Amino acid sequence: MAKELTSRKENYSQWYNELVLKADLAENSDVRGCMIIKPYGYAIWEKMQAALDKMFKDTGHQNAYFPLLIPKSFLSKEADHVDGFAKECAVVTHYRLKNDPDGKGVIVDPEAKLEEELIIRPTSETIIWNTYKNWIQSYRDLPILCNQWANVMRWEMRTRLFLRTAEFLWQEGHTAHATEQEALEETKQMIDIYADFAEKWIGVPVLKGHKSESERFAGAKDTYCIEALMQDGKALQAGTSHFLGQNFAKAFDVKFTNKEGKEDYVWATSWGVSTRLMGALVMAHSDDKGLVLPPKLAPIHVVIVPIYRKEEELAKISEKIDPIIAELKKRGVSVKFDDNDQRKPGWKFAEYELKGVPLRMAIGKRDLENGTIELARRDTLTKETVQMDGIEGVVVDLLDQIQDNIYQKALDFRSENTTIVDDYDQFKELLESKGGFFLAHWDGTAETEEKIKQETKATIRCIPFDAIEEDGGVCIYSGKPSKRRVVFAKAY
C-alpha cells in the first residue's frame, strides 16, 4: 500500500514526518521553513482554537489585533529581549517592486527603501507595550486582558512541520496589571488553563513548573511552562506563561496612577501556545497505522463505511443508516458516511485509521438482516458487533471512553518513563537507553545546567510547582546541596 508508514521503532523521526504528510495535516511550501496547513490539519487546529478561545473569554480576556510589522528600534528597547530574541527574523527593507528594465519579471525598487527597517513579529511584547502606553493612565484602566490570534515568524535554520517552522500560528496573551500580585496570579492562571487544555482536550498529561533562569523567555522575570512527554522519550514544551514584572513597562515608559494617587510602572504577563501543539498531539498518541485523535479534537468522530455490491444494497443501507446519522449529529457527533464507489472498504479502513478517526462503523448485507453494525475503535484497534438499536448512545459513551483511555495511556507511559535518579552515570546511561523524564537534584547554578546540557544534551525542562522540599539532597553533577529535584530530559 502506498501510504504505509515507517514504524516508530524503526525511525521515530521519519515516522512523524511521514505521518504529518500522509494524514494530510501539513506540508512544506516552496518558501523556506514556511508550512502549508492542509484542511484536515487546519480543522484540528480550529478545534484547538475554539476550545482555548472559550477558556480565555471565560476568564475575562478579549481578543484584539496588533500590527504584523515592528520597527527595528522597538526590539532594542528591552535589553534582555533583544539579546535573547530578535536576531533571527525576517526584515522588511523596501516597500515597492518595479518592472525589471533589463527584461522580464520584477525587481526591488531601490528608491523605495524604508527609513527604518521593519521586522515581521517574532512575538509582540514590544509593539503591544508601545500601544498600552496610550491606553493606560490610571488604575481604572487596569487590568487590560488582551489576547491575539496571529501568525509570527522566527527564522529557524532547521525546521520540522508543526514543531519548528519559520512561520507559525499561535495566540499570544498580553496583560497589564496594577499590582505584582495580580500579574503573578494571571501568569499562574494561564499556565493552569494550558495544562487543563493539554490534558482534557489533547489528552496529554503535562508537568507544570518554572523554567530555570537560562531557559526563561527573554525579558521575563519568571517563565512557567507545561512539559509533555513524547513516545520516543523526549520532552516537548507545550505552552509558556511569563511573568514580565515591570520590564516592558519600563522599556516603553508605561506608568499609571494607583489608587493612592502615586505613579508606578505597570505589571505585565504574556502567554502563548502555537501550532506546535499539533506536533504534540501527533507524537503523543499516534501509532504505526497512523494518527490517533482524541475525540474532542477529531474533525470526524465516526466514519461509516457501507459494504455493498449493488446500488440496491447501498440504498437499503442508507435507508437504515440515515436516521442514525441524523440522531448522532443531533447529539453533537460529527459523522462521515463514505459511500465513494471508487474505493474498496479495505482501502477506506486503512485511510481512516491513518487519519485517526476515533470510531468506524461498517455495515453490510448480513448486518442489515441481523440489525447489527460492526464498530471499531481506533485507539485500541478492537472491533465488536453491536445492535443497531440504541447505537447512538453507545457511540456517545465510547467517544468519552476513548478520550479517557487516550489520556490514561499517555499518563501510564509517562509514569513508566519518569525516573528518580541520584547518580550521574546512571542518569547518563538511562537517558540514552530509556529516555523520559528524570527527577534529579541540581545545585541551582547555570554552570552546572550548562555542563549537563553539553555532556548529555538533556536540559532542565522545569522546576515543578509541586516539587517536594527535601533535606540533604545533593546535586547529581556537582554534589553541592540541593533543596528540590528538577526535571531533566532531552527535548524537542
Add this chain to the structure above:
Amino acid sequence: MAKELTSRKENYSQWYNELVLKADLAENSDVRGCMIIKPYGYAIWEKMQAALDKMFKDTGHQNAYFPLLIPKSFLSKEADHVDGFAKECAVVTHYRLKNDPDGKGVIVDPEAKLEEELIIRPTSETIIWNTYKNWIQSYRDLPILCNQWANVMRWEMRTRLFLRTAEFLWQEGHTAHATEQEALEETKQMIDIYADFAEKWIGVPVLKGHKSESERFAGAKDTYCIEALMQDGKALQAGTSHFLGQNFAKAFDVKFTNKEGKEDYVWATSWGVSTRLMGALVMAHSDDKGLVLPPKLAPIHVVIVPIYRKEEELAKISEKIDPIIAELKKRGVSVKFDDNDQRKPGWKFAEYELKGVPLRMAIGKRDLENGTIELARRDTLTKETVQMDGIEGVVVDLLDQIQDNIYQKALDFRSENTTIVDDYDQFKELLESKGGFFLAHWDGTAETEEKIKQETKATIRCIPFDAIEEDGGVCIYSGKPSKRRVVFAKAY
C-alpha cells in the same frame, strides 16, 4: 463632554475618523498604515467571521493556511496579475539582525541577505496555485474548495482605518474546478453569499453585478462585486468574487486528467471580504451620537443601567434584575449590567449610545415600585416604559425589529439616492449636489469610462446582474448605442 463627535453634516470624513477612535474600534499604530483593532472592534469582526465561516462551511468549503511570504518570482508568472498588483508591497530582503558594533541597538546583518527576496502576501493566488499543482492530478481531486483567514499587506500611501490600511485582515477563498461551468457557478454562489451576509447581518443593501473590464481583479476573466451606498452618497465595494478562468492554472502549470482521460488546465475562482466591512458597517448606519450596530453583530445587545443613590437600592435593583439577565442570556441575548459607581447614569447613556448598543434599560427606585423598566432603542433613539414582567420576550422581539429597521432605513436611503439619468450635464450636477448611485447608459468602452472618471471622479461601480435590456439606449457621454444601464458613483 469629551467624547462629542463632529456631525456628519459638518464633516462626514472627520465624523468617521473620530467615531472609529472614540467608539474604541481601532486606532493607528506607530507602524505606517498598520492599524490596531481594539477589543470592541475586534469583537464585531469576530461575529462577522463566525457568520461568514458558517456560510462557507455550509457550502462545502474548508479552511487551510498558506505561507505569509511569497517568492518574488511567483508574482511575475501571471502577466496581468503582476501588472495590476504586485508593485506596492512589503519586501523581505534579510533574515537576521545583529548588534550594532558602533554602539547601541541592532542593525540588519548584511551577510544575511536572501538569495531571492520575499514579498508579504498582498493576496495569495500565486502561492496557492503553486501548491495546488501538487494536489491535483485527476478530476477525482477536484473540486478543491479552500478558504483562508489571514492578514495581507498592500503598501497604500493614503490610509484610513478599516477602509484602506497597509495591513488588513480578510478571508480569501481559492477554488479549483474541472469545468468552466462549475467555476462560474462557484463565483456566483460566493457573491450571493456575500450579498446575503451584507444584507442580513450588516443590514446594508447591496447591488450585485460585474465589474467593468478596467476595474477587474488583475488576472481575472470576470469580477463580480457587491456595492453598498454610504450616508455621504459615496459607494463602497464590500466584496468581490473572481472567475479566474484558466489563467493561474496556466501560469503555474496545473493540469488534470478529466473523466474522458484528456488533460486540461484547471478552472479557478477566488473571492474575499476584509475588515473593510467594518468601515461599511460604521458608515452605513451610524449617526451623530455614535455607532448604530445591527443586533446580529453587536457584542452587547442590551446594557442595563441601574439608577440608585445608596448601596441598598442597588441591591434591590440587582435582586429584581438578576433573573431577567439570566433569562435573557438563556435566549442568546448578550447583556451588560453596568453598576460601575465611578460614572453617572448620564455618562453611561452617552457612552453606550456612542458604542451603538442596540437596547438600553434603565431601572430606578420608582421602576421597582411600579414593576417597570425604561427601555431605549439606539436606532430610533426612542424610549418607553414597559412592564418588567415578560420583558425578555419584548427584548428578543425588539432586537429583531431593530435589525429589520436598520436594513429598511438603509434601503430607503439607497432608493432616495439612486437616480436614473440620461443627460451628462445633469449627471455631473447631481453627482456633486446629491451623490448616490446613478443608472446611466454607457457605450462599453474603456475610453469613455476613463474620460467620465477624469471629468467627474465617478467610476462604474458595477454592471448589475439584473440590468434590463433596453432598446435604443445611448451612452450618456459619447451618444453611442448602449444596451443596458450601468451604475456610476464616486467611491471609497
